[in-house]
Amino acid sequence: MTTFTAPSPSFLGPHHLVHRPASPEAFLLKMAAPVRQNFAFSAELPEEHPLFGDSAAPYHDLLFPMESLRQAMLFAARRYFRVPGGLRPVVASAGATITSLDAWRRGDTQAGIALELAMTPLDVAGGVPRGLECQAAVFIDGERCGAASARLVFLAQSVYDSHRVPWRRQGEAAGDGVPVSPGAPLPEQVGHEDSRNVLIGLPERTGADGGEGLAFAVDAGAAAELRFDAPDAPDEMPPMLFLEVSRQVGLLAAAELRGFVPSHAVLSRWQATFRGFAEPGLPLRCTVREDGRRTDGRVSRDEAGRPVIGLRLSFLQGSRVVAGISASVLQDC
Incomplete structure (x- = not known):
């Protein structure tokens, strides 16, 4: 077993990543064969944080284990799987997914979180994977209470540019105006106390595509203030931002469609x-329908x-769907 104290981005704070190699070569070479490898991540769930510490609801946030998983995958890809x-x-x-809600309730003391990670390299060529898949079990204070997963692909810069540049041009051609919102929700309606963390506008009712739904404008300015990566990270909309917006949209949509109380x-x-x-x-907007x-x-x-x-969520820039999401909101009563 090899243990490393990983870098501490402000998003995560101090944390540890442990590699559990299946073969002795990993101890000597400090590398891993391009096959499934097991890791363990541990940290304390933050109490003082401009986003996590600003909660109107008594629950730990799914954002933390998801971003922990993503950063652990990036670290392992470079350190163990030889990804250039x-x-x-x-x-x-x-x-x-939350599988045991009791463990996610905030208590009087700071809670610890752990992830048991199984990472599998994909499309290996010359010993180097072109992708990485991870399945994780989530534990809070020793209780197994959730699961998380992600799949990364690694692109050469030329391939990345060939994909991104056309998307940017299409978006620029289709998205000159800012989506009009009838106003902004109160922070507690989206699970926060600080209005600076409100990333969406109030919903508008829609009736297209055979059923009633809601449409939300995403506040691009507020979203830009939330950086989930290092300051020198590429100028991209980080994937974890979609999770935070999904949570805010989900709470408000559940209240609008089913009368849920966002604080619970x-x-x-x-x-x-x-x-x-x-x-x-x-401009970015999100449409929501009950699923x-x-x-x-x-x-x-x-x-x-x-x-x-x-809920079924679609994120759009112009007419382009950039992300499709399936989600559930639970009323704790």
Whole structure:
């Protein structure tokens, strides 16, 4: 077993990543064969943080384990799987699920979080993977309470540019104006106390595509203030920003569509597929529809009898869908 104290980006704070190699060669070479490798991540869940510490709801945030998983994958890709620094990592898909809500409730003492990570290299050529897939079990204070996953692909700069530049041009051609919002929600409506962390406008009702839904404008200025990467990171809209916006949209949509109380609601499931690049300087909007609505109109319930609503989210710049997301919001009552 080899242990490293990983770098401490301001987003995560101090944390540890442990490699659990399956062969003795990893101890000697400090490298890993291009096959599945196991790791363990541990940290304290932050209490003082401009985003995490600003919560109107008594729950830990899915953002922390998801960003922990992403950064652990990036570290392992360079350190263990020989992925060259010149290749650009792109998140193709990601997801998280809460399996035991009790562990996610905030207590009087600072909680510890751990991830058991299984990383599998994909499309290996010459011993170097072109992608990396990770499945993780999430533990808070020793209790297994969730799961997380992600898939990264590593692109040469020329390939990355060939994908991103056309997306940018299409977005610029289609998105001159800023989406009009009827106003901004109160911070507590989206799970926060500080209005600076509100990233969305109030919803507008939509009736296209055969059913009622909601449309939200994303506040590009407020979103730009939330940096989930290092200060010198590429000028991209980070994938974790979609998770934060999804949570805010999900809480407000659950209140609008099903009367949920945001202060006692939690984003319990999130599964995203990224279909292109979202440009940070262009308008972004999110459309939401209830997913799996019962024929009798009654709200669905989980195994404990708590109300839960399934949502289908689409993020668009102009007419381009840049991310498709399936999510659930649980009312804790």
